[in-house]
Amino acid sequence: MRTFKIIAAALSLALGAATFSGAMAQDQKGLDNKVKRDPYYDGLKGKKVVFVPLAMGFDLTEGWAAIMKKQAADLGYSFEIRDPNWSTDAGTRAITAIIAEKPDLAIIHNPDLQSYARLEQRMVKEGIKVLQVNLETTVPTDYYVGADWVKVGLIQADALVKKCGKGSGTSGKVAILEGQPTAASNLYELYAYYKVFADNPEIKVVADQAATYDPAKARAITETVLQQHPDLCGIVGNWDNQDVGAGAAVEAAGKSDQVYIVTSGGGSQTGCDNIKKGLLDLIVSYDVPLQGDSLNQAIVTLLNSPAKAGEIQSTYFTPLTLQTKEWVASHNCWNLDQLK
């Protein structure tokens, strides 16, 4: 036993010496990759990033924040969250405070197309780079990472046309459940729905109501619509967390097989569970973990780029996944604990 230990120790010593001398040799050949590594890590160290979400506490923002936090800790830049908790007013105050603080980068999740647009321009003018996430304003800033809402809307509407359009033998009646009426997602999706439905005259929009992200409201609206139109064929909605209420109303009416419910969301486990339960039929997912990775990449690019704030404007529309019952059966959906 003892001899064995000695041999093992000798071996590991020899091995260590070999790798050490190897490292020395590699240093000399430039294999430590100082040229790329130093500016990369040094450029990020000590930088300051601030995130203003719509609110914390729901799948999208918690997911992004978890991923962004991890990278910030790893690469040594600070990452702070200013949570306005669904209040545009509090968000405006938070951004005004950020302008005074002058961080290197502000990541903004916009409640609607207009409210923060001017403040974002002011930030850019003050030299703060602005990365907009998933919900944008009409004015582009340094970067936008998020869903292409028009495309989401087109996919949703096309799926509904397939189920309820020409030759489907259904009534062709569909209901639209809007989210927050002034949000980017809502306006761009609505444009897409009506564009597709205009090309397919057999689709009849029998209701277009805002559920303002509230499942209870979605449920009440759907209940009333189903009473008026018992032959309803489909529902297209803005967000899975909201439209699960519509699913509950359809299920309570015993029409789960008749009414096809299309929505969009971050692709979380909760959404997938709701598909499994039969409350939703299709979620056009903008994949939060993937968006988190894209955000991280955009953060590094922006922090390390020599370009001034507002000089270059880039967009990355994150890929979309179509989650259906079949997809859910063979894929895993994310939950927050995995991302943390």
Place this chain on the structure above:
Amino acid sequence: MRKIRLTQEGVVLALAVAMCVVFAVALPNFLTTGNLIALVRSVSILGILGLGMGLVVIARGIDLALIATMVVSVSWVLSLTTNSGWNLGPALLLGAGFVILIGLINGILIAYATIPAIFTTLAMGLVVYGVGRGWLFQVDVQNTPDNSAFFNFLGRTTVLGMPMLIVAFLVLALLMWLALRWTRFGRFVYAMGDNPAAARIVGLPVRPMIVAEHVITALIAYAAGLVMAAASSGMSTRVYNSTMIYDVLLVVVLGGIGLSGGRGGVRNILVGTLLVGVLLDGMTIMDVPYIEQNLIKSIILLCAIVVDSIINPRDEQTAQQEQGDI
């Protein structure tokens, strides 16, 4: 006085009936059993919360922490059961204890520290919500546990074709009616609302009564929350950020419970709930856009408050009281 009071309630009832008739004629499927059940169902939660709000308003108070109490207590219960592995029974008891505590704090601050109810409860709402978001649960939508007998009973069973939601509303309304009409507690509530100073002088336990009212109201909010969670398989704390508290006030004031206290009863809440239900249902069927719906609702609330201040003018003798004077 009694005659005029009846008039406001009567006006609202007549308005509700008139709108029903118009909708029944104009909208083909309005007067079906299914739609009427959906109509009442959609405002049942509002009605239950209206009962709680009604109680404190009759006693010349107000409870703006109602929604926060409902949302946070029930979200905590759901978070404990689904995430922390608690059994539903103990979690429900803990939730009840939590709302009783909120009610006690509200009541004690209003009754003994004599801080006006409107400020106390406004601040308490923020405190309760903040505590909830900070420590009691992480995510703002909590789902009910799968296959829970309790929530399935509340959310899915029907009695005589009526969903449990409506039954719960009617049962609570009946209990509240009995309490207000036939118990000493109820008579004291009216006496306090009508003239707090006189109530105190004749020896009514005004301060303990205020505490008791707020505890009862908090418990009603808890009940409303449990029924709401059962009906939509979860509780969204975003409800706190919505206009729901104003909708509850709309139901109460519209029905004819004067904000200056001492007037009205359960019947007024039922009438107010009915009108709001008919209005919302009709507007949804007619597909009125969201912004216009809110506008119509707020104009009606404004009219109701104006009518209220004309029909139930402030009593000069009692208006100077610090107690719950809003």
